[in-house]
Amino acid sequence: MKRYFGRKLSIYLLTFFLAVTIDWMIPRFMPGDPIQNMLSRAALNANAAEVLYTYYAHAFELDLPIWQQYLNFWYALFHGDLGISTYLFPTPVTKVLMDAVPYDLFLLIPAILLSWFAGNKFGAFAARTKRLDNTVLPVGYILTATPYMWLGILLAWAFGIVLGVFPISGAYSYTMAPYLSWTFIGSVLKHWFLPFASLFLVFFGGWAIGMRNMIIYELEADYSHYLEALGAPRKLVRKYAFRNAVLPQITGLALQLGVIVTGNIVVEVVFSYPGIGYLILAAIQNQDYFLIQGCFLFLIIGILLANFVIDIAYVLVDPRTRRGMTGETA
Amino acid sequence: MWSRSKLVLCTLLAAVLVLGLTSGLVFGQVYTRSETLYVAGAAWGPASTWNPFQPGSLANTTGTLGFVYETLFMYDPLSDELIPWLAESGQWTNANTYELKVREGMTWSDGQPITAADVVFTFELGQQYAALWFSPMWTGAQKYLDSVDQIGDYYVLFNFTAPLYQEWGNNLYNIPIVPKHLWEGRTEEEITIGANANPVGSGAYMYDTHSSDRNVWLRNDNWWATSLLGWTPAPKRIVDIRFSSNNVALGSVIKGDILDLSNNFLPGVATLAQKGYVSTYFAGAPYMLSANTAVLFLNTTKPPMDDPAFRKAIAYAINVDDIVNVAYASLVAAASPTGLLPSLSKYDDAAVIASLGWTYDPAQAAAILAAAGYVDVDGDGLVETPDGSAIALEVTCPFGWTDWMESISVISDSCKAAGINIEDVTPDYGAWNTGLQSGTFDMTLNNWAAMSNTPWTLYNLLFRHPIQAQMQSGNFGRYDNQTVFDLVDQLAAVSTTDVAGMQAVCAQIQTIMLTDVPMIPLWYNGMWAQWSNAVWTNWPTDGANTPSRLPTTWSGYWQLGGLRMLCELELVSP
Numbered sequence: 042m043k044r045y046f047g048r049k050l051s052i053y054l055l056t057f058f059l060a061v062t063i064d065w066m067i068p069r070f071m072p073g074d075p076i077q078n079m080l081s082r083a084a085l086n087a088n089a090a091e092v093l094y095t096y097y098a099h100a101f102e103l104d105l106p107i108w109q110q111y112l113n114f115w116y117a118l119f120h121g122d123l124g125i126s127t128y129l130f131p132t133p134v135t136k137v138l139m140d141a142v143p144y145d146l147f148l149l150i151p152a153i154l155l156s157w158f159a160g161n162k163f164g165a166f167a168a169r170t171k172r173l174d175n176t177v178l179p180v181g182y183i184l185t186a187t188p189y190m191w192l193g194i195l196l197a198w199a200f201g202i203v204l205g206v207f208p209i210s211g212a213y214s215y216t217m218a219p220y221l222s223w224t225f226i227g228s229v230l231k232h233w234f235l236p237f238a239s240l241f242l243v244f245f246g247g248w249a250i251g252m253r254n255m256i257i258y259e260l261e262a263d264y265s266h267y268l269e270a271l272g273a274p275r276k277l278v279r280k281y282a283f284r285n286a287v288l289p290q291i292t293g294l295a296l297q298l299g300v301i302v303t304g305n306i307v308v309e310v311v312f313s314y315p316g317i318g319y320l321i322l323a324a325i326q327n328q329d330y331f332l333i334q335g336c337f338l339f340l341i342i343g344i345l346l347a348n349f350v351i352d353i354a355y356v357l358v359d360p361r362t363r364r365g366m367t368g369e370t371a
Numbered sequence: 372m373w374s375r376s377k378l379v380l381c382t383l384l385a386a387v388l389v390l391g392l393t394s395g396l397v398f399g400q401v402y403t404r405s406e407t408l409y410v411a412g413a414a415w416g417p418a419s420t421w422n423p424f425q426p427g428s429l430a431n432t433t434g435t436l437g438f439v440y441e442t443l444f445m446y447d448p449l450s451d452e453l454i455p456w457l458a459e460s461g462q463w464t465n466a467n468t469y470e471l472k473v474r475e476g477m478t479w480s481d482g483q484p485i486t487a488a489d490v491v492f493t494f495e496l497g498q499q500y501a502a503l504w505f506s507p508m509w510t511g512a513q514k515y516l517d518s519v520d521q522i523g524d525y526y527v528l529f530n531f532t533a534p535l536y537q538e539w540g541n542n543l544y545n546i547p548i549v550p551k552h553l554w555e556g557r558t559e560e561e562i563t564i565g566a567n568a569n570p571v572g573s574g575a576y577m578y579d580t581h582s583s584d585r586n587v588w589l590r591n592d593n594w595w596a597t598s599l600l601g602w603t604p605a606p607k608r609i610v611d612i613r614f615s616s617n618n619v620a621l622g623s624v625i626k627g628d629i630l631d632l633s634n635n636f637l638p639g640v641a642t643l644a645q646k647g648y649v650s651t652y653f654a655g656a657p658y659m660l661s662a663n664t665a666v667l668f669l670n671t672t673k674p675p676m677d678d679p680a681f682r683k684a685i686a687y688a689i690n691v692d693d694i695v696n697v698a699y700a701s702l703v704a705a706a707s708p709t710g711l712l713p714s715l716s717k718y719d720d721a722a723v724i725a726s727l728g729w730t731y732d733p734a735q736a737a738a739i740l741a742a743a744g745y746v747d748v749d750g751d752g753l754v755e756t757p758d759g760s761a762i763a764l765e766v767t768c769p770f771g772w773t774d775w776m777e778s779i780s781v782i783s784d785s786c787k788a789a790g791i792n793i794e795d796v797t798p799d800y801g802a803w804n805t806g807l808q809s810g811t812f813d814m815t816l817n818n819w820a821a822m823s824n825t826p827w828t829l830y831n832l833l834f835r836h837p838i839q840a841q842m843q844s845g846n847f848g849r850y851d852n853q854t855v856f857d858l859v860d861q862l863a864a865v866s867t868t869d870v871a872g873m874q875a876v877c878a879q880i881q882t883i884m885l886t887d888v889p890m891i892p893l894w895y896n897g898m899w900a901q902w903s904n905a906v907w908t909n910w911p912t913d914g915a916n917t918p919s920r921l922p923t924t925w926s927g928y929w930q931l932g933g934l935r936m937l938c939e940l941e942l943v944s945p
Contacts, residue, residue: 073801074808077843081804081819092511094843096502100564129419131564140583202622210619211584215409215612215629218400218580218587313615315583323416328801 049352053345064337065114068330069107075127075328076103101127101331114334123338124331128324134335137320142339144212144316147233149305152240153294160248161290165283167249168256177249184246189304193239193311200235207235210313236312240304244297251293255286288359295351298344405942408606408907410924411620412634412899414613417583422567423547424496424503429926432581433611434588437929439480439572440547443471443490445930446824448714449919453540453824456930457485457548457573459525463866469529469539477595479550479573485595487521492551494519494529502563505546508538515539533864537827540867544824544930548573575604575934586611604937605907611924624649624903632902632910634924636774640901641701649901652912652922656701659897660921663818664710664829665775667766667782667891668848670813675756676764676848680743682888685814686729687736688789689782691893698777703894709881710833710892711826717870718826720878727885736789745790753792762792764813767806770797775816778893807847809840817847818896822921822931826877827862833890834859834880850889855880898923909941 076097098104101124102113117124123134164181167173184192201209213219214228259265259282268278306318313319317336324332356362413433421432423440436442443458455461459474477485494516498509508516515535520528531539553571554562561567570578573595576588588609596602612630614620621637623630625648633649641658644651651658667689675681691705708728709719729735740746744757755761766782768775776797783795793814798806806812820832835845836856842849862876884890900922902910911920911932918939920932 071801072798073803073805075801077804077808078801080843092501092507093504096563126419128416130425131566132419210615212582215585215610216402216404216407218402219582220400224401310615313584313619319583319615326800327416 045356046352049349053349057341057345060341061118061338064334064341065111068325068328068333071325071328073328075330076101078328079127079130097127101125118338123335126324126329126332126335128327128329128332134331137332138317138335138339141315141317141320144309144314145305145318148236148240148309148314148316149301152237152244152305153301156241156244157248157290157294160245161252161283161287163245164249164252165256165279165286168253169260174253178253181246181250181253184242185250187243187246188307189239189243190307190311192243193236193308196235196239197311208232209235212315232312232314236308236314239308239311240301243304244301247297248290248293251290252286255289256282259283259286288355291351291355291358295348298347298351302340302344402608402610404906405945406607408609408632408937408940409612409623409630410609410632410634411612411614411623411630412632413611413924413926414586417613418581418586420566421570421578422562422565423549423570423572424562425564431926432586433924433926434576434586434609434929435570436545436547436927437934438574438576438588438609439570439578440549441572441574442544442547442930444544445932445934446544447932448712448822448824448921449932451714451717451824453543456544457490458543461543463868467531467534469531469534471527471529473525473527474595474599475525476599477573478593479553479571480577480591480593481550481553481571482593483550483552485548485550485573486524487527488524489548489551490527491519491521492555493546493548496549496554496562497546500559500563502559505542508542535863536866537825537863537873540824541828545927575602575937576609579608584613584615602935602938604934605940605942606937609937624901626903630903631905631907632900632922632924634899636702636897636899637901638700638702638774644901650904650910650912651901652898654912654914657695657704657895657897658702659899661704661712661714661895662822662898662923662925663820663896664706664712664892665778665816665818665894665896666710666833667893668807668812668815668817669888669890670810670848671850671889672810672848673813675745675762676813678743679887680739681745682891683729684736684739684743684745684789685786685791685793686888686891687732687739688786688791689891689893690731690785692731693781693785694778694894698781699774699894699897702899703897706892706894708885708892709877710829710884710890711877712822712829712895714822715826715829718874718877720874720881723878723881723885727882729885731785733785733789736791740790747790752790753787754790764791764793765796766793767796767798767803767812767815769800769803771800779816808843810842810847810849812847815847816893819844821927822898825867826873827859830859830862830877830880833884848890850887852883852887852889855883858883898925898928904943906943907940908943909939911936911939 076094079097080093102110121135126132126134126137129137167177197209200207208231212229212232213225217225217228219225265278265282268281306321309316309318310322317339320332321336324336415430418432421435421439423435429436441457443456443461445454445456447454457474457477459472461469461471464470471490473485473487473490479485497503497506500506501510507513513535515531515533517530517532520530522528550571557565575591575594575596577591579587579589581587590604590607617635617637620630620633620635624633625643640649640651641656643649644658652660669676669682671677695701695703695705707719708724711719740754745754747753748755748759753762766779768779779795783793786793807815807817820829832845834850834855835842838846838849838851858876858880862873862880865872865876898921902922909917911918911922918936920936921928922936923933
């Protein structure tokens, strides 16, 4: 057990180091200059722009040699300092992220968990049920193959513009300031629904298709035939098949996390939903090195953590891994 | 056991709910429609700073300057007048002394009186801190302000050496006055780059709240101008929305229930205005007032653009009408060859324009090219340079600026039709900006001279000097002509009241500009404004029965008439 997690942990640490290094490098390879961008937006008078440029370049330490910037970055990172955003100057990146992350969690966690549970249940239910199989299968394939952005735009068009039942941008209505009341909560949920639905539907299709195929495979396995031959009820056979079929789906969840988070970015952009995804787009457009780094750092940590949790969950769910590990240590 | 823990849980939940609802009633806020003005189109990004001295603040919290902090004067570009605001009056008592009278009886929103001490304090911040944008008045190569003296509670004397009158006139309505009693204890960092959350100023509106897609401002019911000048802004609250896409803004302003005024560029507004879905300043083309000049900068360090004849041929070859009518669908007007906005047209020298100006004329372009030795050697329909080498130039603008992207496509097409091989290319903003400032571009669009009280603002952009490795704020094409540089410096030092003197210098600048064609002013970008009359009315238009103001919420334009517009709005009776 110890060795298993030890090995996993060292892989995670190495991944973290490499990912963060790449995260630091990539924005700096972009053509352009964040300070120039920041100043050029402000339509300053000409004399002032030049004075301010030198000042800000120094304040952001962008006038240091590149290797020193890299070392400073790691040093600051271990002190919990992600720098100051140029796009949202002078807000610290950590504060910007703190404001955005709740929106991401509010979208992602329900979308991932609900779609996983619902997709698996539904896929299992649909497998080998002729009528459902004929309808669900194509719909599932279409859903899972739909780009998030496109589904988002379709939903926005249908429910936002044509039917006019859901708002298509922002996190809550422009006509209110946040406060605890049913009106406000209702407004938040209304603004949340379409981005959530875009993510949910695509994931749902994927999980349902996967599960349906797995169940069919498991129903063809020897143990299923044996159970059937013993005269076990259909429900029982399916129950065992489901238990086995769900294991690859857990691994699948770990593998899919990266894709899901990317999908989330796109959906947030479509609906102007103020999470990390929406920030990333703005940060890149404004060449905000520090904010880009911060956002991706958050994603890196999030994905690594989630993978780690899934590793643990896998051990808990599949008795064979547990047994394998005790055998290893013994 | 079960039922008991359930009971506890239910009670707790109920308690939380009751607490939530009652606190909601106490602090709750759904804005009343008839008291709220919804506007959009000003902010570039989420609000992050309310420091009136900071560039980011100006771009993203439109209102920090103008709503919260006020300037000494307002400037009305439509009537070309400086209007006293915090100042009661101001005049040059001699060539080197400017005397300012601060209005008596004004207060900051915390109740403290506004006096000459606040004005002196604010100006002296520029002397102390190089990071403030107006510090070049005090320090650096072109310094001209020596000292600021407070005389009594309401008089200020500014003492200069060789003042740049034009820039001074501009600064009078751009430097926000901050309260001394709240700012004097602050550190350099707080003053220069601090976020200044919960700003306390003197103006018509106060900070209410914000989130990443909006700024909300609440009317200051104790605003000094209400009693002293009789100005009262009609809306109690202003919600300034940052839409992520223009389509959402367009949809909202057409519906009229969500958005009152949109200052976004929305293609197709001409059609909508004709059909009565939205209203605009002019009832017909160009629908919008002109806000700034889109200038095509030519990189004069690169051949063949170092040849004035070649540059002039391009000026004749570009079909500006197509830009106006096709790319902008009639929402802009073609620019004067001098580049000066209609509000500054009195500084245009008609004789110079008549003899040296240009309009779209491909035949004339061809004639100029032929005379200068640019002929089509290899028969591909495109001319080669006099030494026979092929011409392949690029015209650029940032990706995503759709109106400009279409415009450079017109430039490319019409130049190709005239035999000049120019491709349109759209790098992303950062790359474009780097190319612009480091001078690696061939030709590119730029409009960084804001609407101004003086033609010097534009000419300072066009003929910025000295030429450096990085040209951050003008003369991007690195046109090197000491005569015109001297003329621009001379213009800067002409008194703002000496219109004839300004005109004389401008005429000389324009003669050189139209002869040498170092850059080509093409069209005036509009002061995009389309509004709904569903809730608020009496918007400014060019008609006789409505106010004449700039109908804009753009940052830095409140003191150019935007605030007066708010005072003149009327609620549509339900």
